[in-house]
Amino acid sequence: MEDLGLNAPHSMGTTIIGVTYKDGVILGADSRTSTGVYVANRASDKITQLTDNVYVCRSGSAADSQIVSDYVRYFLHQHTIQLGQPATVKVAANLVRLLAYGNKDTLQTGMIVGGWDKYEGGKIYGIPLGGTIIEQPFSIGGSGSSYLYGFLDQAWKDGMSKDEAEELVKKAVSLAIARDGASGGVVRTVIINEEGVTRNFYPGDQLPLWHEELEPQNSLLDIWGAAAASPVPMTE
Template sequence: MDLEMNLNAPHSMGTTIIGVTYNGGVVLGADSRTSTGMYVANRASDKITQLTDNVYVCRSGSAADSQLVSDYVRYFLHQHTIQLGQSATSKVAANLIRLLSYNNKNMLETGLIVGGWDKYEGGKIYAIPLGGTLIEQPFAIG
């Protein structure tokens, strides 16, 4: 049995993330451990990222990939708000993540759950697994 740890391996979150809709909105949850193989790199990692005032994303998979996708989407949504004068919906955020994930599916190792509330559709949950498929569900686990 090989007990050597490869400390140069990419950080993998080995994550549990969940999103659930209810009558008044959305609840998102995630564990807080980031690991590289058997080595725990961070026991207090924040895997839920705010994209807009009402839209958040739960990140799993490669920490670097999921942070990069979240940062790009947050930037695009900020530009959307400036240009249109109103906040983007959770569906817009989920579609941006889907486009980035699908167009880079051979390079990204991340699965995401987008959850948010808007005045048009209420609370929504969207799962975007590896490969960039967009799935709207009342709940999602990743």
């Protein structure tokens, strides 16, 4: 029997993105988690809260990214109690970086930390595999990111409104889903600014279709039934 890798570790072949806009940041991600070629969870949440004002997008090994997030959330809680005020985005990102770099030989995860604080406003930090930390106006990660660099270089602009930035995030993730077999499912976004946090959810059937993508179907039987109902005429 062919080995499909069904006992492999859960891996988030993923598309994650964080962008800054004039009032804050927006994080976005797809929702497919796979083990081998099997989709273990098609609606997972890859955007995790670290503090009231800081979130992290997770890619790579699901177990690795979850344990890093748990440790950082615990450390930030202690930090907030000691200082008597919320941790900054930079502090949160550097804690992620310390754990990622200190365990770079064993962790298989890339993360994007984004949030808002009263000192620096909205900030995005990319922390790819290996534990480097890079402050960027926008950051992308996961297997779907390779399809998006040129698009975001052209489409992102400084001073975007919240609606423009969220539409960009939604479009970018749906474009990656169309090309990357390891990305899929729904699109989740998190908007973080001075007013607080807003989470949005976009089901797959509400995302734009690109190129030769098929319309969403409930099952393969629907596709076969449609094909049988309207056969393609034979030509010589």
